[in-house]
Amino acid sequence: MSDNTMAATAIPAQVPAPASAAPSVDATNSTTFAVILSLSFCHLLNDMMQSLVPALYPILKDSYALTFGQVGLITLAFQCTASMLQPVVGFYTDRKPQPYSLMIGMGFTLVGLLLMSRAASYPMILLAAALIGMGSSVFHPEASRVARMAAGGRYGLAQSLFQVGGNMGSAAGPLLAAFIVVPHGQHSIIWFSGAALLAMFVLFQVGSWYARHRAARKPVARGKAAASTATLQPLSRGRVAIAVAVLVALLFSKNVYSASLGSYFTFYLIAKFDVSVQTAQFYLFAFLVGIVAGTLAGGAIGDRVGRIPVMWFSILGALPFALMLPYANLFWTGVLAVTVAMIMASAFSAILVYAQDLMPGRVGLVAGMFFGFSFGLGGLGAAALGELADVTSIETVYKLTPFLLLLGVLTAFLPRHPGGAPKVA
Template sequence: MAATRPATGSAEPMNGIVFGVIVAISFCHLLNDMMQSLLPAIYPALKSDLHLSFGQIGLVTLAYQITASILQPLVGLYADKRPTPLALPGGTLFSLAGLTVLSAAHVYWLVLVGASLLGMGSSVFHPESSRVARMAAGQRHGLAQSLFQVGGNAGQALGPLAAALVVVRWGQSSLAFFALLALLSGAVLWNVAAWYRNHGLGRLAASRKIAEGVSLPQGQAARGIAILLALIFSKYVYLASLTSYYTFYLIQRFGLSVQNVQFHLFAFLAAVAAGTILGGPLGDRFGRKYVIWFSILGALPFTLLLPHASLFWTGPITVAIGLILASAFPAIVVFAQELVPGKVGMISGLFFGFSFGMGGIGAAALGWLADRTDIDTVYQVCAFLPAIGLLTALLPDPGKAGRPA
């Protein structure tokens, strides 16, 4: 009988978190973001080999992130109306193609093509896998979102480490080896897609029925979404300054080697992964608004100190920035999903896409600034971005926006 099925079945759609599914998509998130983080990790080599300016480096990031930014909300909106479980394994083919092109790209336009293909892979993976995380969450939405996102953060941290140990040693062509990881991800996601089709859709339908009675007035929800997007802007433009230009900053200011700076970048991205683990569960326990307050404004003292720090303190300060800033995103995404219930795919795509887009625009703008001034100026300007966190005071009451959706 259907009533005897375990909590993963569609007959008990809201009971219990399905850790097996969340671990699977978190692992695929690790593979996906590790493959994609190889792009900024090889920027120093691309700049040297292809004689690129900082502005051109920024445009590569822009090509990658704008592709993902534009497509992600559209993918999410389509999936809200017509769920497509097989989109998850199918999307990995774009990442495979992107790294294959980058491994053989010896002209600038091919680098842009490869970066765009990587962005298309993200545009499919992120909104659909975030939807699966919510399906499998039960009542622990923050925890599920954190576990899902920490896989991506771990992958972003492993990308520079893989670049330091493999790509720096064997060259750009070694990216083709990492492209094979897309096949592994596709195999895992094929099984996730089967759970999505057989059990996840039933859970999602039940959550939509509950959501009908708890939504906020449209004006309050729209105001909350606008504020959350402003917070995403401050967070991801600042993070773009570190993911795209931190290596150049360390080389220029402290004279470190290319291989050495990859380990510093790994430490920063590992701190981002650790912060992501904390943000969701703390939001479940204490309220998402309070986590957002701490995460954005709490980074401000450290961002103000960074441009004036010695090499000894630069590492710990950037680790603190990564740890604090990263705790916001799981709380922001779940908060937004609860502001607009029943639109999980669209909201997930909007926020993942907007974060990618702001990172891309920020990277291009900061590259332009670095070309006309210097890298130090970039961090002096960006130091004030976390002050935008003061807008958190205008978010709707967490007791209203924090109810299950």
């Protein structure tokens, strides 16, 4: 199927101008799975390398005698670099698209990874983590734009396929850490530099496709915008601002709770159940696999039933399971963690596509904002939860954070139609 769609996109350049209109629209509307899957694969490699950072936490904590607060600051350095730069990158590329910036972003990740493998001090670890975060800040906004360009109207599916690559990479990171990094130590991270080089090669090909097809999409995009304007009344700036604030609050509740699991789940399992580091990594892997399944399901379901029902279910549906988790035994802790992961992960593609529909023409800025908010809120949450764990205990963190999911009730304030209300004849 991917070969056919890629071939279809080449038709407008091969036929005379009078006959090219219909094929051009069809080619532009088709879902180019080859491009989406290439982006997903690179997202997998990118996030696999990035997930090695939290997977290293137990090793770094022991090697450098770090407190939980210092561990949280590593996450903060990693996440906030991406958080601060992603909206800037997205805003700039909305005005001046940069097809080959995807490859450059992966280069930052490569440099940070190499530096992390050789870091011999805490400040050097923070610098390496910041460079890896910078790579994400360049990669995510433009990759999200290209995924939407290749979606053919199936925006939820395209974003979920793109996102699920990242989730799979995040899930693979702890597993690879358990088999490679934990036995061989911090320096073994350098072995993953080949993945970065492979991703840079693939992203060069994607950038070439993007450069060739960006101009061909402009007339169709203008036609769609005109049709949308004819059928929808745009929302006022005030309602857009309220909707964006609600989406940010939903991300806050989702990502701070996710940070408690992603950054400290291994410590929680070791402290409460006295399991080994490798066993704890396997449980973290199962949790991250749950995120993969939930992300993929959420995008496809959102295309069918709408984004708002998915948001309702994702945030509030996870609450009862999150409340039970701190009181479960080891087996049920794993089951509940995976269940919470699947339910909560279904929201991200729905939130992102809803926001892009809310602010048409600003795909890069929206992707940068929401990927950035996702990283930044997770980083702030990890740092704050690390301090809370130092003052109280890691078990206390898991008893308090589920109540953040009550912010899901704010979904009631979102407009039903993000692009505006339908005009009444």
